[in-house]
Amino acid sequence: MSVTATGVTFHEICSEDELWDGEMDVFEAGDVEVLVLKHEGQFHAYQAICPHQDIPLVEGKFEKGVLTCRAHLWQFAADSGRGINPSNCRLKRYPVEIDAGKVRVGEQPIEE
DSSP states (O other): OEEOTTSOEEEEEEEGGGSOTTOEEEEEETTEEEEEEEETTEEEEEESBOTTTOOBGGGSEEETTEEEOTTTOOEEETTTOBEEESTTOBOOEEOEEEETTEEEEESSOOOO
């Protein structure tokens, strides 16, 4: 765990090579469970549960930059967390940083 100059607390969750491009997994960032995925070489962290009906998103599909919930097929853009279907929703996004080959995620969502 480390705290940045801006006061954000980051937690080391995995190494860069634990997730391949197009993969996702769930990790703990402090007291928060986050879904971390790797898309086009970049790591992204989002709330781990679908905002529709509390289904774990890791149980869904992640293909071609789209994350799809298994329950009712809600879809989200991998690079932003914005809703695709339906378009009026968004996943909470968490800050991600890479330090010495380790992926670290902030425990507070990014205000958008």
